[in-house]
Amino acid sequence: MLFDTLHPFIGGFLEDSSKLSLPFEKRTAWLIAAVMILLIIGSLVGKLLERSSEERLNSAIVRSFNQRIRSWWLMCAILIAGLVIGRTGTVVLFGMIGFWALREFITMTPTRRGDHRALFWVLVVFTPLQFLLVGLNDERQMFKVLLPIIAALFVPMRIALANDEKRFLERSAKILIGILICVYALSFAPALLYLQIVDSTGQLWNADSTLSANKGLLFFFVLITQLNDVMQFGWGKLIGRNLIADRINTSRTSEGVIAAAASSALLGALFCWVTPFLFWQAAIIAVVISLTGFAGGLTMSAIKRDRGVKDFGTLLQGHAGILDRIDSLCFAAPVFYLLTEFFFTS
Numbered sequence: 001m002l003f004d005t006l007h008p009f010i011g012g013f014l015e016d017s018s019k020l021s022l023p024f025e026k027r028t029a030w031l032i033a034a035v036m037i038l039l040i041i042g043s044l045v046g047k048l049l050e051r052s053s054e055e056r057l058n059s060a061i062v063r064s065f066n067q068r069i070r071s072w073w074l075m076c077a078i079l080i081a082g083l084v085i086g087r088t089g090t091v092v093l094f095g096m097i098g099f100w101a102l103r104e105f106i107t108m109t110p111t112r113r114g115d116h117r118a119l120f121w122v123l124v125v126f127t128p129l130q131f132l133l134v135g136l137n138d139e140r141q142m143f144k145v146l147l148p149i150i151a152a153l154f155v156p157m158r159i160a161l162a163n164d165e166k167r168f169l170e171r172s173a174k175i176l177i178g179i180l181i182c183v184y185a186l187s188f189a190p191a192l193l194y195l196q197i198v199d200s201t202g203q204l205w206n207a208d209s210t211l212s213a214n215k216g217l218l219f220f221f222v223l224i225t226q227l228n229d230v231m232q233f234g235w236g237k238l239i240g241r242n243l244i245a246d247r248i249n250t251s252r253t254s255e256g257v258i259a260a261a262a263s264s265a266l267l268g269a270l271f272c273w274v275t276p277f278l279f280w281q282a283a284i285i286a287v288v289i290s291l292t293g294f295a296g297g298l299t300m301s302a303i304k305r306d307r308g309v310k311d312f313g314t315l316l317q318g319h320a321g322i323l324d325r326i327d328s329l330c331f332a333a334p335v336f337y338l339l340t341e342f343f344f345t346s
Contacts, residue, residue, distance in 0.1 A: 027274045028216035035076060035223060042069045065234075072226060075325060079222055087193045088135055090218075094190040095131035101323040101330075102127060102182040108307050109174050114162030118155050122175060126151060127183050134187050137194045147184050151176055181300075182323065185330045188337040192218045195337075197276050197344050205276035205344070216274040221289065221336050223271070225328050228264045228290045229297065235259035249301040257294050264290040276344050285339060289332045296331025300324075 046066040078093065085093070106119060126147060133143035156172040193214045199205040205213060236256025244252045268286025269279040277285060300323065304310065 028219060031216060031219055031223070031271060031274050032076075032080060039069065039072055039076065042072070072230070075222070075226060079219060087190075090193060090215075091131050091135040091190045094186060095128060097322060097326065098131065098183045098186045099123065099127050101186070101321075101326060102178050104321045104323045105178040105182055105303075106175070108304075108309060109178075112164055112166065112171065114159055114164030115171055115175065117162065118158040118175060121154065121158065122151070122179050126179060130183050130187050131190070134191050134194075143187060143191065148180065151179050151184075155179075181327075181330050185334050186326065188333040189218065189221065189329060191337055192221065192340065195341060195345055197340065198346050199276040199344070200278050200281070202346070204346075217276070217340070220271055220274050221332070222329065224264055224268055224286050224289050225293050225332050227267060228260050228286075228293050229328050231260040231263045232256050232290075232294060232297070235263070245298060245302075248305055249298060252294070252298055252301075257291075260294075261287050261290040285336070288339065289336055292332040292335045293328030296328045299331070300327035 046062070046069050049062045049065065078097070081093065102123065106123075111119065130143060130147045133146060136142075155175050156168075159168065159172055159175075195214060197205045197214070197217070233251055233256070236251050236253040239259060240251075240253030240256045242254045243250065244254055244257070264286040265283040268277075268282040268284075268289075272279045272282035275282055
């Protein structure tokens with residue numbers, strides 16, 4: 001009964017976000033403001049939890065919660081800086097993040113002298129080249145295909161030239177996995193800024209201001225991905241019973257993943273007004289982001305367990321490495337980009 005009463009009002013608002021009178025710049029600004037308010041609330045809650053008795057709350061969980069909130073502040077500041085400095089600046093910023101993440105990945109795993117020249121090409125040539133191709137935005141979209149082909153052929157060849165056969169396949173695979181996840185997959189996030197997007201009616205969604213509209217879409221993607229990480233952790237601690245892979249990650253539970261996916265769907269529908277999606281489309285896409293983000297977190301946890309480390313690095317005091325913060329983004333970015341391109345571009 002209540003839904004039937006409110007449907008004409010709620011449905012009319014949610015079914016077409018283009019009816020909003022706010023320009024894209026203000027929509028993004030409102031979304032950023034909402035995130036800042038949530039972060040302030042989260043920070044205050046963390047401070048209150050720190051003062052609670054350890055008998056009532058697990059101190060390790062509280063520390064982990066506060067670390068995630070601090071990381072969120074850092075990620076939010078980085079993203080806002082990228083949005084302020086424009087499209088090219090955002091691509092450069094993500095390129096720097098990808099470079100740093102790949103450096104952490106390579107540093108964590110042992111290398112041999114024969115790998116050093118291949119690593120030079122990967123870090124100094126291939127990584128900037130990938131983001132340069134994103135920024136060029138050529139009609140053939142070479143950023144989608146060039147790096148995987150070049151890296152897959154060049155890296156094993158360059159290592160073979162070093163005349164060192166020990167663990168050749170393992171060493172080649174390690175470098176290729178690193179550049180695929182940390183650089184290639186992540187580059188799809190800033191590539192969102194160049195899409196010409198249509199809404200569900202087939203009308204050009206970002207006709208008035210392509211850059212401002214796509215900035216909001218990028219922020220929506222990062223927001224859902226990062227909030228999903230927090231919710232998977234939180235729901236897992238609150239209601240989690242069945243660990244998905246107890247030897248890989250002790251905080252990822254079936255209940256936590258399902259609850260986080262449902263929460264992400266709700267948030268996706270709630271923030272659909274900053275995207276070209278209808279509310280139900282935003283909810284479905286948010287679930288896809290949630291599941292691919294979970295896959296990223298679990299995969300990178302497996303790599304860390306294999307190497308016997310807790311974090312990929314130490315970005316700042318009180319923070320884990322940059323790759324620990326963007327593992328979900330790396331896996332979700334190409335999926336979100338391709339879904340948006342396939343269903344919402346002409």
